[in-house]
Amino acid sequence: MHARTAALAATTVAAGSSGYVVAAVLTDLAADHGVSAAAAGTTITAFALAYAVGSPLLAIATTRFGRRSVLVAALLVATVGNLGAALAPTLDLLLVARVVTACGAALATPAATAVAARLNPGRQARAMAVVTGGLTAATLLGVPAGRFVADQFGYRAAFVLTALLCAAAALVVRAAVPAVPPGPVVDVRQRLAPLADRPVQRLLAVSLLACLGTFSVYGYLGPVLGGSPSGGNLLAYGLGGVLGNAVGGVAADRWGPRPPLLVALGGCAVTMALLPWAVSGPGGAVLLFAWGALFWAFNPPLFAALVALDPDRANLLLALNASAIYAGIAGSGVLGGAVAPVVLPLVGAVITAGAVVLAATIRRPAPEIPAPRSPADDVPVRREVVG
Known part of the structure; x- marks a missing residue:
């Protein structure tokens, strides 16, 4: 697989790690903010809701921009969101930071998948599988790494690590992925x-x-x-x-x-x-x-x-x-x-x-597929x- 597809997979590793990292530090996060695990879990809900709502809307809003530029911008937004989560002094501000992170991830993952398909004609399915596999790899690499860093330096360091992953992915995409023109305009109704x-x-x-x-x-x-x-x-x-x-x-x-x-x-x-x-x-x-x-x-x-x-x-x-x-x-x-x-x-x-x-x-x-037939046999x- 081309280096550019690997770079796109790095995007989904970073985006996936941004989403899943809370699972590795939920207990620590709750203790630090003096709240229950249920209250700390609202950070999972906030991220997921922002992703679910933001994914189609952000895709529509950025249709007219080049795909590489969208990817880099999305990863930088996720970087800012993760740094905000690391620095957030209150749970409310942490929730805001998680929403910002989700917006970046919600834009990055679909864009990376679409770019992989466009850059690999004839091998689209394989390329898309590699890129979406980055989300799975996030559970293998990003989340355990976040837990390890949290054990050594505190749970906030896990968010810093995830921010660094997003920033590194943005640099890799900028260097390895060629410019890709905007796709067709698709409105909300479609x-x-x-x-x-x-x-x-x-x-x-x-x-x-x-x-x-x-x-x-x-x-x-x-x-x-x-x-x-x-x-x-x-x-x-x-x-x-x-x-x-x-x-x-x-x-x-x-x-x-x-x-x-x-x-x-x-x-x-x-x-x-x-x-x-x-x-x-x-x-x-x-x-x-x-x-x-x-x-x-x-x-x-x-x-x-x-x-x-x-x-x-x-x-x-x-x-x-x-x-x-x-x-x-x-x-x-x-x-x-x-x-x-x-x-x-x-x-x-x-x-x-x-x-x-x-x-x-x-x-x-x-849809019906006609079988070999004669004029007398049309089944x-x-x-x-x-x-």
Whole structure:
């Protein structure tokens, strides 16, 4: 893969780390500000809501600007937001800083994915997978690194580290990514048009429920485990996520979206339900590895299912899916703070099981593909895709 695609992947690593870092320091953050874990969790909600709302709106607002310039600007906004979080003396100011960070991340990730597709004609899917894989890599690299730095220098240092990642990514993009002209203008009505489609609605709901279930537990992993999560446990989850993302893509190509989507989400629900019984020692790391692998394996088949619904509007569908994901993450901050940590994994498992049930109901026949025929034999053959 070209250096420019690797540079774009660095963008999503930095953006993903900006979003997930709070999970590594939630307990420390709450203690420093003298608030409960639930109150500290509002920083997760604020980030996710700003991302969900800001992603389509910021994309529309910046349509007329060159893509590289947008990427660099977005990463610099995220840098400022992370530095603001590191310096924030009160929880209110921390919330403001997280909203600023979210705006940068919400603009950077879709832009990086779109640029990867435009710069790699003929290899678009592979390039996009590498770039979006940066979000998974963030759980492997950025979050455990943030926990390690927090252990050494305090939790505020984790935000400083994330700011440095964003600034470094901006420099790499500026140096390695060529100038890319603006794309076509797409207004709000065009972006939201797919929401009227019932299968699209259901797939977006699957994303929302899956992320609500998993991130309500992941975001409050410290309270669930009875203390700040160890770097080893976070590393295990991240390693599983990287593997699951890769396997989910291969499985979707081989068997179609439906089987791997159902297996990944079903397995994710089971591993979450088991978390309270294997939270320490090697067993806990193994379970977190499996949880990360199964959760992140659901994304590639769901993306494939969305694209299969309407290839001509794939970019719009994936942008809406990003909003659904972060809407689920926003709700996870509220849910995780409202439910006792001892039962939170079970609640997350039940919600994820609901996503499995919903995914199993989604069917739509694909367009008819005429079979070889003679004038006397004109029978169409239908195939079925997830969606």
